[in-house]
């Protein structure tokens with residue numbers, strides 16, 4: 243289980259912010275003096291300059307402090323990784339009985355927010371932290387990619403699962419519309435290098451949010467020469483979580499005879515069967531499935547999704563992974579271009595790729611284990627989110 247992280251001291255103890263967020267973080271460098279004693283008294287001209295420098299530095303310090311105090315008391319309007327910014331809850335749209343899409347808006351219009359989101363979105367998968375003010379604890383959440391109606395409005399949207407025993411998710415689901423929610427970030431969870439061509443995203447539950455983010459980051463790099471692709475394996479507990487989602491006729495639905503030989507060796511549950519396509523309308527789809535479909539229409543042929551539903555006894559297994567990886571061109575020199583990302587509850591990540599590890603207050607990737615390791619895949623970089 244993830245340790246509870248008190249708000250104070252979080253920045254120093256839990257994660258080092260990656261350099262990609264650097265526009266938001268000022269590097270403070272302190273120079274050490276070489277000696278506390280000067281070997282000879284400075285000449286009068288030098289002392290005058292020293293005094294002037296001291297006064298200037300002190301004045302600048304007081305100015306900066308005053309600005310900081312003013313900023314802190316008025317509340318920052320731009321999302322930043324150092325201080326919490328008071329957003330407010332604009333809407334909460336149910337996706338299923340266990341999860342909703344939350345839309346949050348910043349305290350006042352501030353175009354700098356768009357620049358902050360854009361920088362993070364270009365880099366890869368990113369998250370922000372929400373504060374639970376009564377308990378003074380924070381939890382990370384992944385913004386969904388922007389959709390056209392929200393563009394320019396600086397709103398952030400999140401798909402949040404309600405854990406009946408979870409402190410922060412329960413708190414968030416109990417808030418009234420208009421309630422304040424303090425947010426800090428962004429933090430880049432995983433950079434998607436520019437040379438990446440293929441992503442296999444293995445998502446459990448709300449892990450679909452970073453999958454959509456990864457899709458947007460990757461696919462917006464499409465040009466005349468590059469046509470990156472993303473294949474998402476999404477496992478949910480109930481059908482209602484992915485209502486209206488259907489499995490395309492990928493290799494997973496081909497006859498066994500046409501299946502890559504290796505995948506035939508590993509038996510695993512097949513993805514949920516496709517409902518008749520012609521009967522599907524957008525109102526039949528859960529909001530998340532609608533977003534997946536929108537991404538598919540925006541980038542035809544570059545996005546594919548397979549759905550797995552616990553209550554229908556369909557699970558992501560070795561075969562689902564191999565069906566995709568064996569159909570992808572790979573070679574050692576292409577290894578930087580193929581990524582497997584795994585996101586979801588801790589148990590899900592452990593099963594797929596082994597647990598992440600904590601060391602010296604930081605969460606680390608830990609060794610590759612789980613079923614992905616057993617597949618001995620060559621030329622794929624694996625990242626646990």
Ligand SMILES: Cc1cc2nc3c(=O)[nH]c(=O)nc-3n(C[C@H](O)[C@H](O)[C@H](O)COP(=O)(O)OP(=O)(O)OC[C@H]3O[C@@H](n4cnc5c(N)ncnc54)[C@H](O)[C@@H]3O)c2cc1C
Pocket residue numbers: 243244369381382383384385400401402403404405407408409410411412431448451627
């Ligand atoms: C980078 C990142 C991005 C994320 N993005 C999202 C997202 O977009 N959407 C989303 O819904 N979630 C996301 N999460 C998960 C999220 O941060 C929270 O972990 C989740 O909402 C649960 O938090 P909570 O405070 O409600 O539950 P917690 O209070 O942390 O409890 C979690 C579970 O542990 C159990 N538990 C608590 N204490 C104990 C104990 N002492 N012994 C045994 N069991 C215990 C609880 O019963 C509960 O079932 C993300 C996590 C990370 C790290």
